[in-house]
Amino acid sequence: MNGTILLNVEDVSRRRAGRAAVTDVSFTLNGGEVLGLLGVNGAGKSTTLSMLSGALRPDVGRIHLRGNDFVASPGVARRLIGWLPENAPLWPELSVEEHLMAFSRLRGANRPAARRAADAIIGRLQLGELRRRMAGVLSQGQRQRLGLACALVHEPALVILDEPANALDPIQVGELRKLIRERAHAGAAVILSTHVLAEVVAVCDRVAILHEGRLRHDAPLSGDGAGTALEATFFAIATGAAA
Amino acid sequence: MSVAAVAQLELRRLAVRPLAWALAALTLAWLAWTFVLGLGQFLGAQVKLAAVADAPGFTDLVAIPLLAELARLAFLVVPLMTMTQLAGERRAGTLALLASTGLSPWRIVTGKYLAVLVWLGLWLLATLAMPLAVGAESTADWGKLAAATWGTALLLATLAAIGIACSAATSFPAIAAAMALIVTLVLWTIDRGAQAAGVSGGFLEWLSMATHLQNLLRGLVVTSDVIWFALAITLSLGLAIRRLGTDRERQ
Numbered sequence: 490m491n492g493t494i495l496l497n498v499e500d501v502s503r504r505r506a507g508r509a510a511v512t513d514v515s516f517t518l519n520g521g522e523v524l525g526l527l528g529v530n531g532a533g534k535s536t537t538l539s540m541l542s543g544a545l546r547p548d549v550g551r552i553h554l555r556g557n558d559f560v561a562s563p564g565v566a567r568r569l570i571g572w573l574p575e576n577a578p579l580w581p582e583l584s585v586e587e588h589l590m591a592f593s594r595l596r597g598a599n600r601p602a603a604r605r606a607a608d609a610i611i612g613r614l615q616l617g618e619l620r621r622r623m624a625g626v627l628s629q630g631q632r633q634r635l636g637l638a639c640a641l642v643h644e645p646a647l648v649i650l651d652e653p654a655n656a657l658d659p660i661q662v663g664e665l666r667k668l669i670r671e672r673a674h675a676g677a678a679v680i681l682s683t684h685v686l687a688e689v690v691a692v693c694d695r696v697a698i699l700h701e702g703r704l705r706h707d708a709p710l711s712g713d714g715a716g717t718a719l720e721a722t723f724f725a726i727a728t729g730a731a732a
Numbered sequence: 733m734s735v736a737a738v739a740q741l742e743l744r745r746l747a748v749r750p751l752a753w754a755l756a757a758l759t760l761a762w763l764a765w766t767f768v769l770g771l772g773q774f775l776g777a778q779v780k781l782a783a784v785a786d787a788p789g790f791t792d793l794v795a796i797p798l799l800a801e802l803a804r805l806a807f808l809v810v811p812l813m814t815m816t817q818l819a820g821e822r823r824a825g826t827l828a829l830l831a832s833t834g835l836s837p838w839r840i841v842t843g844k845y846l847a848v849l850v851w852l853g854l855w856l857l858a859t860l861a862m863p864l865a866v867g868a869e870s871t872a873d874w875g876k877l878a879a880a881t882w883g884t885a886l887l888l889a890t891l892a893a894i895g896i897a898c899s900a901a902t903s904f905p906a907i908a909a910a911m912a913l914i915v916t917l918v919l920w921t922i923d924r925g926a927q928a929a930g931v932s933g934g935f936l937e938w939l940s941m942a943t944h945l946q947n948l949l950r951g952l953v954v955t956s957d958v959i960w961f962a963l964a965i966t967l968s969l970g971l972a973i974r975r976l977g978t979d980r981e982r983q
Contacts, residue, residue, distance in 0.1 A: 539828075542828075542832045543831065543832055543834075544828040544831060544832060544979075563834070564834040564835070564836055565834065566834075567831070567832055567833065567834035568833070568834035570832060572829070572832045574825060574828065574829065576825070578824055578825030578826045578828075578829055579826070580745060580824075580826060582745055582748045582749055583741075583744065583745065583748070587744060591737070591741045591744075592833065594737040594740070594741075595734060595737050595738065595741070595830070595833040595835060596734075596833050596834060597734060597737075639829075
């Protein structure tokens with residue numbers, strides 16, 4: 490599915506707590522593409538990600554994933570998504586393996602298929618030693634890896650990662666980047682929301698910058714000077730100089 | 733399939749949560765004590781009872797009071813069991829995660845409801861084991877005991893549905909428990925005022941949960957009572973599903 494449009498976001502708006510959190514956001518995302526979503530706090534990143542994950546319904550606008558309308562058939566669309574929310578919410582009383590089995594089973598896999606999927610992602614994310622450990626006793630970095638495993642266990646077409654490098658050590662960050670590229674090579678589209686510009690430069694093909702709920706920049710990242718150019722663009726938008 | 737997966741997940745969580753075990757241990761100990769006391773009084777009154785024609789037996793004096801005691805405890809236990817089902821999940825952020833798997837609100841609510849029902853069913857069975865163990869060796873009125881058990885099961889199912897609905901309405905488990913307790917107590921006592929005024933047979937009497945349970949505890953299975961419980965369960969679960977469905981609009 491590399492190169493074909495997987496996600497189509499059309500004029501999406503959403504009000505939260507009485508104010509416009511996201512206004513007229515539109516973009517498309519191809520299979521195999523990694524999009525970095527940047528913005529200062531309150532820019533509308535989390536609201537956008539919540540709408541893309543299906544947790545929030547847009548007030549207006551349409552979101553199509555592989556042709557499935559999020560409003561008309563949210564269940565079908567959401568099965569194609571793997572979502573890692575910020576701070577990786579988990580059930581503290583369940584083990585790593587139980588989480589992965591549950592997320593697989595909840596998406597309709599039978600027990601043997603869920604077991605195979607859990608084993609595969611445990612192996613890929615090197616969670617073997619933590620397999621039987623309860624989520625409640627995991628360190629923040631381990632929780633983050635488990636959250637990531639839960640998002641990827643069903644091999645989703647669209648992976649949404651909100652601050653996935655939170656609490657990871659440099660080696661784990663390197664592993665995360667490799668994993669994101671790996672999923673993209675396999676044809677999945679990835680949306681990565683982060684505050685760390687270097688993270689976007691290192692792993693993304695394209696970058697979108699949200700400011701005050703509006704999409705102010707959407708362009709590919711390429712070339713040796715991509716990092717410097719992105720930094721300049723980001724600060725110009727964030728400080729209002731680019732208005 | 734997904735309903736079963738939600739129920740299974742919830743049962744697993746209940747099984748490793750200390751609250752479920754603590755509630756089961758404490759309430760069963762209390763019920764066992766109540767049973768032993770009731771049995772002692774029943775055995776002590778054997779001579780007097782033998783002299784009375786159509787005297788109440790083991791079922792009336794020991795088994796049904798035990799189920800009535802379980803019903804009383806359920807008003808406190810069920811809200812505690814259901815309070816975290818949706819409110820706790822919403823507060824922890826796992827409800828949105830659960831919804832992101834593509835599960836519809838009715839599947840989430842039904843799965844969680846079934847898990848609570850399994851726990852309550854085991855609680856009822858463990859309680860019932862006490863009179864059954866003794867009743868097997870005596871002349872228990874099995875029909876009356878079956879009707880009372882059915883009534884208690886319907887009451888538990890209704891309390892669980894109300895608890896789930898209250899849990900769906902808030903993000904705070906303690907508020908969910910308090911709401912469930914108040915709603916169920918109001919439903920239980922709603923006709924007290926009418927009774928005190930000497931009015932009977934009105935709408936408030938029909939609305940009262942006590943009216944419908946009393947018949948079943950007396951051994952009378954009346955269709956209208958069963959329909960009342962079915963309506964209460966359907967309405968409560970419907971409200972929970974509706975509230976969960978609006979989560980995507982509300983946040």
